[in-house]
Amino acid sequence: MTETFYEVLRRQGITRRSFIKFCSLTASSLGLGSTFVPKIAHALETKPRTPVIWLHGLECTCCSESFIRSAHPLTKDVVLSMLSLDYDDTLMAAAGHQAEAIIEEVKKKYKGNYIVAVEGNPPLNEDGMFCIHGGRPFVEVLKETCADAKAVISWGACASYGCVQAAKPNPTRATPVHQVISGKPIVRVPGCPPIAEVMTGVVTYMLTFDRIPELDRQGRPKMFYGQRIHDKCYRRPHFDAGQFVEQWDDDAARRGYCLYKMGCKGPTTYNACSTVRWNGGVSFPIQSGHGCIGCSEDGFWDKGSFYDRVTDIKQFGIESNADKVGGTAAAVVGAGIAVHAGLSALSRARINHSQENQQGGN
Amino acid sequence: MTTHHAPSPTGVDDDAVARAPSLKSIYVYEAPVRLWHWVNALAIVVLAVSGYFIGSPPPSVPGEASDNFLFGYIRFAHFAAAYVFAVGFLARLYWGLVGNDHSRELFSIPVLTGAYWREIGAMLKWYAFLRPYPNRYVGHNPLARISMFFAIFLGGIFMLVTGFALYGEGAQAGHWSHTLFTSWVLPLFGQSQTLHTWHHLGMWMIVLFVMVHVYAAVREDIMGRQSMISTMLSGYRMFKK
Numbered sequence: 001m002t003e004t005f006y007e008v009l010r011r012q013g014i015t016r017r018s019f020i021k022f023c024s025l026t027a028s029s030l031g032l033g034s035t036f037v038p039k040i041a042h043a044l045e046t047k048p049r050t051p052v053i054w055l056h057g058l059e060c061t062c063c064s065e066s067f068i069r070s071a072h073p074l075t076k077d078v079v080l081s082m083l084s085l086d087y088d089d090t091l092m093a094a095a096g097h098q099a100e101a102i103i104e105e106v107k108k109k110y111k112g113n114y115i116v117a118v119e120g121n122p123p124l125n126e127d128g129m130f131c132i133h134g135g136r137p138f139v140e141v142l143k144e145t146c147a148d149a150k151a152v153i154s155w156g157a158c159a160s161y162g163c164v165q166a167a168k169p170n171p172t173r174a175t176p177v178h179q180v181i182s183g184k185p186i187v188r189v190p191g192c193p194p195i196a197e198v199m200t201g202v203v204t205y206m207l208t209f210d211r212i213p214e215l216d217r218q219g220r221p222k223m224f225y226g227q228r229i230h231d232k233c234y235r236r237p238h239f240d241a242g243q244f245v246e247q248w249d250d251d252a253a254r255r256g257y258c259l260y261k262m263g264c265k266g267p268t269t270y271n272a273c274s275t276v277r278w279n280g281g282v283s284f285p286i287q288s289g290h291g292c293i294g295c296s297e298d299g300f301w302d303k304g305s306f307y308d309r310v311t312d313i314k315q316f317g318i319e320s321n322a323d324k325v326g327g328t329a330a331a332v333v334g335a336g337i338a339v340h341a342g343l344s345a346l347s348r349a350r351i352n353h354s355q356e357n358q359q360g361g362n
Numbered sequence: 363m364t365t366h367h368a369p370s371p372t373g374v375d376d377d378a379v380a381r382a383p384s385l386k387s388i389y390v391y392e393a394p395v396r397l398w399h400w401v402n403a404l405a406i407v408v409l410a411v412s413g414y415f416i417g418s419p420p421p422s423v424p425g426e427a428s429d430n431f432l433f434g435y436i437r438f439a440h441f442a443a444a445y446v447f448a449v450g451f452l453a454r455l456y457w458g459l460v461g462n463d464h465s466r467e468l469f470s471i472p473v474l475t476g477a478y479w480r481e482i483g484a485m486l487k488w489y490a491f492l493r494p495y496p497n498r499y500v501g502h503n504p505l506a507r508i509s510m511f512f513a514i515f516l517g518g519i520f521m522l523v524t525g526f527a528l529y530g531e532g533a534q535a536g537h538w539s540h541t542l543f544t545s546w547v548l549p550l551f552g553q554s555q556t557l558h559t560w561h562h563l564g565m566w567m568i569v570l571f572v573m574v575h576v577y578a579a580v581r582e583d584i585m586g587r588q589s590m591i592s593t594m595l596s597g598y599r600m601f602k603k
Binding site: 217218222226227228231237238239240241242243244246252257260261265267268269270294297298299300303309310311321322323325326327329330333334337340341343344347348351 | 417418419420421422423426427428429430431432433434436489491494531532534535545546548549552553554555556558559562563565566567569570573574577581585
């Protein structure tokens with residue numbers, strides 16, 4: 001029998017008091033009432049830890065970096081222990097064949113009862129040779145590992161949407177996980193990286209309730225991705241008032257006005273940055289004076305400048321956007337109308353003139 | 363030649379009226395169609411102007427944030443006009459069912475009728491100065507009909523669907539606009555910024571339509587063979603020659 005979470009925590013010298021604190025904080029970060037604190041505690045005390053295999057495809061490890069900084073009371077030791085993170089090639093001590101053997105072992109021992117967390121994505125071009133995992137294309141390892149999993153978590157923009165390696169022209173054909181894996185529940189946790197507490201929150205929910213959290217149509221947990229950053233932004237009053245930063249060093253910037261005109265993507269980005277914030281709730285990009293770049297949205301690398309609210313339309317040249325295309329079209333049509341009106345007047349005048357001449361001739 | 367006499371200072375001149383040629387007129391646009399046209403035109407103007415400002419906000423207002431609500435009012439104007447546009451659109455659809463034949467012209471194009479396409483050719487020739495006069499059309503001329511079908515009927519549906527999907531983003535899950543539109547439109551377009559861009563392009567498409575529409579109506583009124591602008595006020599189409 002695998003150890004329960006509680007046993008692991010106690011063995012690591014964490015007091016019961018800290019443990020209960022963690023349960024309360026987790027309950028509140030998940031938006032659950034205080035009645036859920038004992039339930040979370042009970043689950044962590046009695047349930048065997050669900051094994052997690054954490055795979056790395058084409059990625060930059062920023063998801064892992066974020067994850068290990070989850071700042072709620074019982075920090076990284078606890079989170080890592082909670083998970084029973086049996087395989088994670090960037091964090092584990094084992095290497096080589098020993099490490100790879102763990103995947104096989106987990107697959108056999110916990111068939112249909114383990115979670116695969118995927119960071120990064122598989123490239124499909126050249127038979128997947130752009131990302132090699134243990135001597136084999138990553139896409140093969142991913143498919144095999146997910147085959148017996150209970151659920152799959154797509155960490156970050158890479159696994160969820162493709163991110164920078166899938167940006168046009170996507171030379172390696174980097175492909176998000178849900179387009180490769182089918183028949184398994186997939187939880188997408190986008191962001192570049194996702195917020196640490198969002199990651200631990202999703203995992204804790206799955207362990208506590210033994211089911212995946214409620215997802216929206218894009219497969220994102222509604223509790224963290226149900227609202228836009230804009231909807232909970234503390235600078236929203238300046239937006240509604242019509243007070244905007246016009247330049248990075250202007251007075252409005254110093255006063256903390258809305259960054260909408262600086263191309264802030266908060267109004268088009270679904271994430272929890274403005275509520276959960278980063279680095280243990282210290283700040284988030286907008287609070288630090290820079291607009292949101294929309295890193296948790298599909299294809300955010302291909303939507304033009306991070307400092308423009310209107311998306312570039314590549315078909316009309318690199319620097320085009322909807323306003324330039326529309327404005328140019330309106331100018332062309334307006335000029336066309338003016339010329340046509342002039343020609344119409346001339347042609348009518350000529351017809352009238354010739355009619356008068358005819359009448360004069362009669 | 364009849365003798366000219368000085369016009370009466372009152373403007374009354376029954377003789378001149380008696381001598382003037384009579385124009386033929388046909389009742390074309392029923393009152394609900396005319397009312398809808400002008401309400402819709404006003405809504406489109408408000409929507410385009412407020413929508414443009416939502417994309418490119420005016421300069422910042424000074425003072426406390428709590429003393430100002432400029433951008434809020436701009437957005438309110440946009441949403442209010444959008445509701446007017448939407449309700450008008452539905453009412454117009456209903457009138458298309460119960461109104462006269464001309465009230466249905468907006469919602470279809472007779473693609474299978476060869477004569478329709480020949481008339482389009484005739485209108486194009488008229489606009490290319492290849493004909494001295496256009497043909498006489500009782501309802502919409504064939505070119506107007508096809509442009510209205512695409513720009514106002516299909517374009518209107520596109521703007522309503524994308525617009526309410528954007529509105530539902532702010533109204534959030536649970537609101538009817540989110541349930542009916544945002545829930546499927548947002549995944550269809552991939553993400554919110556793309557949806558914004560399409561809605562924005564739709565605005566420009568309608569601006570282009572309005573420019574051509576107004577120009578063509580004024581020009582037809584002056585140079586064509588039937589009345590245009592007064593027809594949309596009185597409902598009667600008059601034929602001049």
